[in-house]
Amino acid sequence: MRKLILTILGGLLILASFFIAYIIIQNKNKAKPVPQKVIKTVFADTVKNATIPIVIPANGNLTAKRRVELYAEVQGIFRSGSTLFKPGQVYKKGHSLIRIDASEYYASVQSAKSNLYNSIVAIMADLRLDFPEIFPKWQTYINDFDLTKTTPKLPEMTSEKETYFITGRNVISNYYNVKNLEQRLSKYTIVAPFNGILTEALVTEGTLIRSGQKLGEFIDPSVYEMEVAISKSFANLLQTGEEVTLNNLDATEAFKGIVSRVNGSIDATTQTITAFIEVKDDKLKEGMYLEARLNAKQEENAIEIDRNLLLDTQQIYVVRDSILDVIPVKPVYFSDAKVVLKDVPDGSVILSQPVTGAYAGMLVKIFKDKSIKTSN
Template identity: 60%
Template sequence: MRKILLFLIGVVIIVGAIWGANVIIKNNNKPKPEVQKIVKTVFTETAQNTTVPIVIHAQGNLIAKNRMELYAEVQGVFQYSAHDFKTGQAYGKGETLLRLDASEYYASVQAAKSGFYNLVTSLMPDLRLDYPEAFPVWQSYLNSIDINKSLPPLPEGSSEKVRYFITGRGVNTSYYNIKNMEQRLGKYGIAAPFPGVLTEALVTKGTLIRQGQKLGEFIDTSVYELELSIAKNY
């Protein structure tokens, strides 16, 4: 009787296991519910890259971009200016800011030019006899010399013998000494390199100006620079 009871219990367990397995299989085979897709409407706009200016409210010192401190490179009496050499006076480009009396130095330059002319003249007889091919060139150069104007450049293209002869007579040395004097003569006047205004005037007409003396300051009033302190977030 006991064996029969155990057999029946085993049969019931097996049948129950089979039934449970079938239930699980059926549940897995059920179709999954479809998820309905929701489409959201989004408004878009085409991006256009542009430069966004930064506006900064600040204060600072305004400085002229073009400014020139005036110093005397030579000594002489302040003789002339295109306008009153005073603070606030405006000058146009090329107008004379100031000119020193150069009459004494000018006479020295003229004397040196006259001496150079005589030196070249003294070479002509020797050039005619010893270097006839160079004579026309130097004759033309001699005729082009005007002591009231800047010396013309020395002739080029001469032979080596002619160059030795000219150099040995001191022509080159005399020529470059005079060119140096002409450059220095130009320093007796200062012209405005751009239109502007005198912001400082330290001398007056008739006073003796010494070499290295500061004369004033001249600025261009059309272009300025502004120095500002900008925060890190900019």
């Protein structure tokens, strides 16, 4: 009985082994599933070459086109006037900015004028006797001479005898001595050379002012300039009188300006050329930071795309029969975010957005087809 049971169990074990081996063989012969090909969806544009304006971004701070740094040429006490010498004070052309006490110097000027007057009066008798033909004009000069006013110009001398006679009496030397003193006396008062505003005041009324001391700064707030540095490659493209659009940092306000001057030399260190943009607006203030867009030139038969679509090998991706390919291109201008390209055939379908892991030969499907923007 025991042998029978063992025989049956052995037979079952053999049958089970054959069954398991059969299943393994069957599974081994089954065909493996073929992985499905992944086709990426891409965004593409159809190329249409056009004329692309090359716009150069630049920025800088505004400075007044007309500004005067005020310096003292004489010494004295700063006298108070009708308006305080303070930053923000507005002055009209010809209005007194600073008056320095010139009482002592004024007395010396009057003394010199008196000496000139006396030297002319002393020769009047000789003129009447020896030069009766010129006596009337010198008599008129004496009659019009006013010590409280600016010394008038001497009468014109018409002969050598008259010149020698007048010069020999020291009239001419006395006259120019007076004019020199009067010229220096005028420097005790500084007047506004144009309508403007005081932006810096370094002295106050009652201050002792010394010769050569800086007193402040005065500007014309109606016209400003912005200095910008442009790449030397555009040196021959910028033209005086060209219109420029300027924006503040928040891009909430726009101003119109013109290129007023272009420097004739290139900075040897930075290899840039300096241009000056003139702008007028009541909202502008000196020192304001603005951004400008300069129209350098028009590039014909070109397109403009994002910089991240241009490969390091100076190539871009195109779609041909649902397969990615690359074509060589010629970049002609780079901005912060864009690049202008030439040698891209019309009708080419190029990527409008970068594709992660893209390579030549990749299967793709175009999501949407639209005409590329070729101008701003």
